[in-house]
Ligand code: SF4
């Protein structure tokens with residue numbers, strides 16, 4: 001079952017023009033710096049923001065298995081008993097309780113996308129499928145890409161690249177643009193910080209560069225993980241061996257914004273505070289890419 005956990009309209013950093021971005025829930029990677037922890041699990045999750053809670057008990061009254069309780073500590077959920085039915089979120093007047101992840105049919109997602117046709121046409125934009133990892137939802141993704149193709153909507157995939165060659169190439173044949181993450185070149189470090197090897201990811205990017213799609217390479221930049229010049233040199237050398245160069249490299253400096261999301265998910269123990277890369281280092285990295293003839297910018 002594929003779930004959508006967010007829809008962003010008027011997205012300006014998810015591909016060319018102004019776009020609608022559909023976020024699919026579930027990712028095979030577990031990056032230590034992930035700023036969307038609600039995107040990792042493929043299942044529905046309950047989010048709770050204690051600072052928004054008014055203590056009205058509407059959620060407690062709505063909860064059939066009594067998993068939602070008002071205690072001296074405030075609202076507490078017994079996740080063993082919780083059915084993830086979402087009734088508590090439906091009745092919550094303040095937005096303190098929310099559910100992340102909703103099942104949609106292809107035609108329901110298309111209805112959302114088609115509402116923005118004018119904005120997409122006027123800006124040479126389109127739709128972007130992001131995550132989580134959109135390539136983990138192959139069947140749904142392929143159906144959505146076909147449906148967007150019939151409407152002549154520009155299609156972009158925002159991906160970690162972690163999938164099989166066969167699935168990647170099928171998706172590439174049905175879209176126009178990829179935003180492709182390159183996190184860290186050293187495989188041991190990659191495994192340590194994302195939980196998976198980068199061997200298939202690099203191989204997939206080589207394959208993708210032989211196809212017709214446009215590619216932006218995106219590097220989430222984290223101090224002490226991948227901001228060393230040796231990693232950037234290896235990245236630039238790898239990019240220069242690709243059959244077709246990317247349109248550009250987008251450097252995305254890490255910002256510490258995820259802590260609150262881990263709190264809302266009740267998974268604060270999983271939050272790892274990483275360090276933001278220094279401005280001077282970011283400038284050095286841009287210059288280093290330029291010295292290899294590769295256009296690189298901060299952001300995008
Ligand atoms: S999601 Fe359903 S079962 Fe879980 S706490 Fe809310 S109302 Fe209760």
Ligand code: SF4
Nearest residue numbers: 053054056057059092
């Ligand atoms: S319904 Fe919302 S505001 Fe009321 S107690 Fe539950 S979480 Fe708090």
